Amino acid sequence: MGMEPDWMIGSMIAGNPAVAEKVDLMQKWLEAKHDANPSAFIDDWVKFHLKGPEASGNVWDLLHDWCSLTGYSFLADTRSEIDQLVAGWSSGSFDFPMGRSFALKHRVFEPQSWWQLFSRPSYRTVTVHIDSAEVTSLIGSLEKFAVVGTSFALICDRDMEIRFWGNTPAERI
Numbered sequence: 111m112g113m114e115p116d117w118m119i120g121s122m123i124a125g126n127p128a129v130a131e132k133v134d135l136m137q138k139w140l141e142a143k144h145d146a147n148p149s150a151f152i153d154d155w156v157k158f159h160l161k162g163p164e165a166s167g168n169v170w171d172l173l174h175d176w177c178s179l180t181g182y183s184f185l186a187d188t189r190s191e192i193d194q195l196v197a198g199w200s201s202g203s204f205d206f207p208m209g210r211s212f213a214l215k216h217r218v219f220e221p222q223s224w225w226q227l228f229s230r231p232s233y234r235t236v237t238v239h240i241d242s243a244e245v246t247s248l249i250g251s252l253e254k255f256a257v258v259g260t261s262f263a264l265i266c267d268r269d270m271e272i273r274f275w276g277n278t279p280a281e282r283i
Contacts, residue, residue, distance in 0.1 A: 143155070169242045169257055182217055183266075184214075210243055212240055218236055222245045243258050254267040
């Protein structure tokens with residue numbers, strides 16, 4: 111059941127009617143997979159467990175997607191302006207747009223009184239510096255997952271949790 115070459119190419123061009131058809135086919139295929147075995151579908155298509163270089167190479171992308179979807183946090187570049195320019199010139203910013211070391215800033219909303227409900231909520235941020243070279247695994251689903259490193263675990267959820275073992279954080283500062 112192969113598709114014609116012109117349909118295959120057309121399905122990759124924005125605005126082409128074949129794109130909508132391809133998206134519809136993909137949606138139907140995924141729904142059929144889910145209906146056949148919902149628990150296996152969730153295990154295969156929703157949950158993830160990345161280890162080693164695959165985890166350290168994908169931590170920025172996973173956190174970026176999670177921040178974009180939830181709005182709980184945002185990523186910040188910790189490099190100097192010169193380092194950013196050098197990375198841009200040397201094409202080193204494609205795999206790691208903010209470098210291998212970056213900051214995750216989690217929003218902590220302050221309690222509001224009833225008269226503040228109509229104003230913009232105020233918040234403070236908690237900054238967590240992440241060196242992707244130290245990440246050993248990523249476990250969970252996009253809703254709630256853990257970034258596990260050599261001496262820490264960062265549980266990403268609405269209420270972020272950080273756990274340390276081995277050397278205490280004060281010894282590494």
